[in-house]
Amino acid sequence: MSMIRFVASDGLPGLAASLARGGRRVLVPVEKPAASKPSVVFAPWEPGIAMTLAKATVPPKEAVLPECETLMTFRKNRDAADLNQTTVELAPVEAAQPTVVFACRPCDARGFAALDKPFLEGVYADPYYRARREALTVVSLTCATGCETCFCHWVGGGPTSPVGSDVLITEIEGGYVLQAMTPRGEELLGATDLADGADKFPLAEAARKAAWASLVPAPDLKEAAASLRAVFDDAAFWEAETARCLSCGACTYFCPTCYCFNITDEGEPESPCGGKRLRSWDNCMSSRYTREASGHNPRPQKFQRMRNRVSHKFWTYPENWGSFLCSGCGRCIANCPVCLDIRAIVLDAVAAARGKAGA
Ligand code: SF4
Numbered sequence: 001m002s003m004i005r006f007v008a009s010d011g012l013p014g015l016a017a018s019l020a021r022g023g024r025r026v027l028v029p030v031e032k033p034a035a036s037k038p039s040v041v042f043a044p045w046e047p048g049i050a051m052t053l054a055k056a057t058v059p060p061k062e063a064v065l066p067e068c069e070t071l072m073t074f075r076k077n078r079d080a081a082d083l084n085q086t087t088v089e090l091a092p093v094e095a096a097q098p099t100v101v102f103a104c105r106p107c108d109a110r111g112f113a114a115l116d117k118p119f120l121e122g123v124y125a126d127p128y129y130r131a132r133r134e135a136l137t138v139v140s141l142t143c144a145t146g147c148e149t150c151f152c153h154w155v156g157g158g159p160t161s162p163v164g165s166d167v168l169i170t171e172i173e174g175g176y177v178l179q180a181m182t183p184r185g186e187e188l189l190g191a192t193d194l195a196d197g198a199d200k201f202p203l204a205e206a207a208r209k210a211a212w213a214s215l216v217p218a219p220d221l222k223e224a225a226a227s228l229r230a231v232f233d234d235a236a237f238w239e240a241e242t243a244r245c246l247s248c249g250a251c252t253y254f255c256p257t258c259y260c261f262n263i264t265d266e267g268e269p270e271s272p273c274g275g276k277r278l279r280s281w282d283n284c285m286s287s288r289y290t291r292e293a294s295g296h297n298p299r300p301q302k303f304q305r306m307r308n309r310v311s312h313k314f315w316t317y318p319e320n321w322g323s324f325l326c327s328g329c330g331r332c333i334a335n336c337p338v339c340l341d342i343r344a345i346v347l348d349a350v351a352a353a354r355g356k357a358g359a
């Protein structure tokens with residue numbers, strides 16, 4: 001059996017504090033007060049921080065893919081003796097800080113696993129992503145049940161899924177059972193002074209089983225990719241599905257698996273010779289996302305952008321990488337100002353494709 005530890009009900013903040021010793025960044029869920037809509041975000045642990053175990057409103061994707069990062073700084077130097085000669089100095093990539101994402105949910109961990117494929121397993125591995133990923137340990141809290149908007153078990157995950165997690169925490173009466181799922185998780189738990197929890201593991205297993213039993217059975221999405229292919233050219237279908245969309249992009253910014261980015265160069269205000277290259281999150285639901293320098297835009301209509309987003313997640317990414325680009329976290333549903341529901345769009349595509357096949 002893998003390494004099992006136990007911590008009492010009030011022990012998780014202390015565990016987060018102990019993990020943060022030695023300069024490690026420990027990102028914990030915290031409540032962010034707001035007049036209109038309070039939210040839960042991940043923030044670095046520090047003494048006095050009000051950690052919560054609620055599911056975060058914003059996923060911890062920034063641990064590997066910051067909203068905006070400097071890829072490199074550059075400086076052009078002109079040779080004073082020969083003005084035709086210019087050299088460019090590039091600053092090296094900085095090493096990533098060791099980080100623990102603490103008490104995220106299995107859908108968040110699955111998000112990291114989904115990002116790993118394009119960023120690490122393609123023809124080129126992304127060195128910035130790789131550095132952060134190699135320095136990351138993911139400690140997930142299993143869910144006791146689902147919620148109205150989440151659907152992890154539709155897409156290959158589940159409330160206790162270990163995919164992407166190094167340690168799984170499960171609440172039982174009187175405390176939490178922590179199970180190492182990877183060698184990195186064993187290393188993390190092995191360095192703590194937590195008590196052995198092997199005798200309590202059956203209680204964790206029972207809690208996990210109860211979580212699965214509480215879910216409404218999932219529809220079969222085996223036909224999703226073929227169905228999206230079949231309705232791709234059906235503009236009327238996509239227009240009807242997208243009519244309410246405001247192109248605000250909230251669905252992409254809250255998503256643990258969306259990874260579109262833009263790269264821009266920013267000059268130094270004080271010198272024309274230096275600057276930095278930035279990578280920032282982008283939003284494929286924006287009309288400007290595909291606008292080319294010529295002014296041509298291959299996806300000027302919002303239905304085309306929705307079609308691209310849903311097809312990428314449920315057709316083309318699965319075709320390339322063998323799993324959905326969606327962890328079923330439901331944040332795009334919960335945060336859409338007009339209540340668009342990606343589940344309904346995929347199911348409608350399956351029904352429409354079946355209708356076309358039968359027609
Ligand atoms: S959050 Fe909703 S309204 Fe905004 S772009 Fe996404 S689907 Fe459209």
Ligand code: SF4
Nearest residue numbers: 255326327329330332
């Ligand atoms: S598409 Fe929606 S449900 Fe799926 S991972 Fe992204 S935010 Fe979560």
